[in-house]
Amino acid sequence: MSLEKLHSRIAAISDLLCAVNLLTWDQRTMMPAGGAQARGRQIATLTRLARDDLASDATMELLERAETETDDALEQEGLRQIRHAAELHRRVPAAIVERRAALRAGSHQAWLAARAADDFSIFAPHLEQTIDAARDYADAIGWRQHRYDAMLSLFEPGETLASLRSLFADLKAGLTPLVERALERQGADPMPQASFDPTRQLELARTFAGLLGYDRNHGRLDPTVHPFEISFTRDDVRITTRTRANDIKPPLFGAMHEVGHALYEQNVDPAFTRGVFATDLVGLYAVGGTSFGAHESQSRLFENHVGRSRRFWELHLHHVQAAFPDAFGAMTPETFYAAVTRVARGTSRTEADELTYDFHVMLRVEMEAQLMSGELAAKHVPEAWRSALQAALGVTPKGDLDGALQDIHWSSGMIGSFCTYTIGNVMAAQLFAAAQRAEPGIAVGIERGDYAPLRVWLGQNIWCHGRSLSRDTLVRRATGRGLEVRDYLAHLAMRYG
Ligand code: ZN
Secondary structure, X not given: OHXXXXXXXXXXXXXXXHHHHHHHHHHHHOOOHHHHHXXXXXXXXXXXXHHHHHOOHHXXXXXXXXXXXXXXXXXXXXXXXXXXXXXXXXXXXXXXXXXXXXHHHHHHHHHHHHHXXXXXXXXHHHHHHHXXXXXXXXXXXXXXXXXXXXXXXXXXXXXXXXXXXXXXXXXXXXXXXXXXXXXXXXXXXXXXXXXXXXXXXXXXXXXXHHHHOOOHXXXXXXXXXXXXXXXXXXXXXXEEEOOEOOEOHHHHHHHHHHHHHHHHHHOOOHHHOOOHHHOEOOOOEOOOOOOHHHHHHHHHHHHHHHOOXXXXXXXXXXXXXXXXXXXXXXXXHHHHHHHHOOOOOOOOOOOOOOOOHHHHHHHHHHHHHHHHHOOOOHHHHHHHHHHHHHHHHOOOOOOOOOOOOOOOXXXXXXXXXXXXXXXXXXXXXXXXXXXHHHOHHHHHHHHHOOOHHHHHHHHHHOHHHOOOOOHHHHHHHHHXXXXXXXXXXXXXXXXXX
């Protein structure tokens, strides 16, 4: 049967992409710096093989026959997704794919050099070319209202610049007064300034990952510079975290964030393993989560709704105190909670608090859209950045390093991904509220430090579906409504208002 042959073809593509993920994991955790060039080539080759196989005439022929062989709705959805991805790749000329890949290496080098010199102008010509190549790519895959929509569809299918602008307008209106109020009522930062042993920080991160239910029989936690989660099927889902000499927040909250991602991957329906519902065939990335925003909703849920709550620290501060008795021995959960919910008008996205984070995202989305449309030239990004941040949060970056050079995304050719962080925040709150309404045992569990009831609900309503349902369908089925900012603003008002 063609259907079976097609399944084994997709399974082989999924294997290739899982191997890419393993090479990537190694690259970002263990690989010596000297291995970078060879590794880059290996990843490029395997990704190209996966793409060529998917977009081949042989796959198209199998697909055509397979489409006549089944009435099963789930099978048909899988075939629809394979067709969508294969046709998309066939529309993009090889020259565009090669140009984007070639730009990436030089662009990353230029970004590093620009950062070293705190000078955006070194990076600007590379960004200009990256945007130019992204325009060609967008035109090849197709778009209706705005060129940027094509890029958004790679990360958050269904979302457009227009739908984002409407979501952002609601968000901005709700967030602005909350930031004011939070800043007015908070005192000095009570977090102790001390030097924390990195090995002990990592152990602590592993403790907290375990508390939330991360299965280390099917994963491991290692240190890295920019934390991430990555999977090679649901059976092996790795997470990473970073340590900081004088701050224990990054390893703790970083680990809890990545655990949210990992739980999603570890709990995709086993039947989907090596199949279309556990592989992003458009992005050529082995992942079981249905969109980047949906994925981010799970990390934010565990990091912020569970891990940044008062009750969580009443129950678990003793682990921190046992690891670092000198710094935290005398601290109360109340004080610790105040420290991890502090709000500040800062210039950094990754270090931003829960309340100001989305302003950094909105700024980048607007800037990317203007770059794509040509309203903004790459060389004018720093000044546009400064005035946008000043307008949004009332702060100005000191230089480019804490301004337009702070994110790695553009240097690696990624245009269109920033919105997924805010989608994740909004979706996390909506799901967390719906979960607690649907299952009273969740709140009872959280009160006792038992997160199993929450995991069961998320497992049944989100995780098990893998990529078989779109993000919008998942949200509607789980919460009864489309994505909206109401629960998110209510959560923030409760915590910071
Ligand atoms: Zn994340």
